[in-house]
Amino acid sequence: MDRLRAYEIFATVVAKGSFTRAADALDTSPANVTRYVNELEAHLAVRLLNRSSRRLSLTEAGQALAERARAILDEVAETEAIASSAALSPRGRLRVNAPVSFGSLHLAPLWPRFLARHPEIELDVDLVDRIVDLVGEGYDLAVRISRAGSQELVARRLAASRNIVCAAPDYIARRGAPQTPADLLNHDCIGYSGAATADEWHLADESSQPHTVKVPCVMHSNNGDTVRAAALAGLGIIWQPSFLIGGDLRQGRLVPLLPGYRMADIDVLAVYPSRRYLSAKVRVMVDFLAEAFRGTPPWDRDS
Incomplete structure (x- = not known):
């Protein structure tokens, strides 16, 4: 046969x-x-x-x-x-995986332009908030939000996103604004359980000295949109990446806190299986995303 x-x-x-x-x-x-x-x-x-x-x-x-x-x-x-042929035309189905919030906010608006540029590619986008097995689950490429790459995969950095401690104006009006990380102990916080330590918040001051606080949380969620919604409702203080809350900060719906302290940035990565010959469809997608996020990423722009 x-x-x-x-x-x-x-x-x-x-x-x-x-x-x-x-x-x-x-x-x-x-x-x-x-x-x-x-x-x-x-x-x-x-x-x-x-x-x-x-x-x-x-x-x-x-x-x-x-x-x-x-x-x-x-x-x-x-x-x-x-x-x-020395010049390969990208074609065929391209399976892409990405986190739900990032994929909805920042990737979905890009797909029409990508498909117009590469009409012979059939795009299959799967949004899930877990680390998928690219090879085992049949994905060609994943966009991941991470502080580190993978030894098993090739990773290309597309952009960075700041992690920002913030709260809604009405919460600050009721409870005041913390001035140091230790002040968080006297506030209501909302923990993101998708992080390794939802209750331990790690910041650094202007001298790069670390400050770790085990904050009191009135709520936890493994979904950034849920954490954001709770903060917008005035429930408490959160930290979330600027790709999710950048618009809220620009519009004043959330206010950054703890001036003089900051959390570590995270990277937006394109990851794909290590191969001697990178397929044309993956190559053009990685190049396209790198171009789209070049310079100051859209979530950190003033307008």
Whole structure:
């Protein structure tokens, strides 16, 4: 059995939803399509498709294979293009992972421009607030917010974001503004449990001396938007990255606190599996994002 041909036929059956339509698309016979799918199932010793007289449906194994088969076929096409042409046109499906808030606020507005520039790329964006396994879960690229890269992955720094301690004006009017990190002990704070230490806030003064405070928290959340909403409602003091609260600070809905102290910045990174030959679709995406965030990032601009 030609396994690459079998993957191509199986992926086309899944895309077309029919053995007959797949045969038409591949300019072959339905019997040949059926034979390849049957041989693939026999080779793998698992059923890939549930068949009825009216419709086809993927089994769990079929769903997993369909996703990987599509990625394999894209890689083969790009490999052939590398061998046959010095100038590769980026094409195929590009699976991108990013955190929910950052992806919604700062990546979503960029996608129309990227697709207009690269019309042969099919963009598949998945927003989740966890560290995904790029290779195991079939992603080509991830945008991560981190203070460090990864030894297993290639990382390119796109921008930085400041972490800022702040509160709403009505909270400050009621409770006053802390002047030193130690003053936080007498305030209501909202902890971001997505950080390693939600209750321990680490700051440095102008002499770079560290100050660590275990703050009293009236609320915790692992979602930055929820922490932000609580602060806007006057519930307490927070720290969050400027990519999330930059607009609130510019509009005065949140007020920065603790002048003379600051938290460590975090990096916005593009990460992808280490490969000897970087695929064209990943390369153009990384270059595009680096261009979009060059200079002062949009969340730290005055307007």
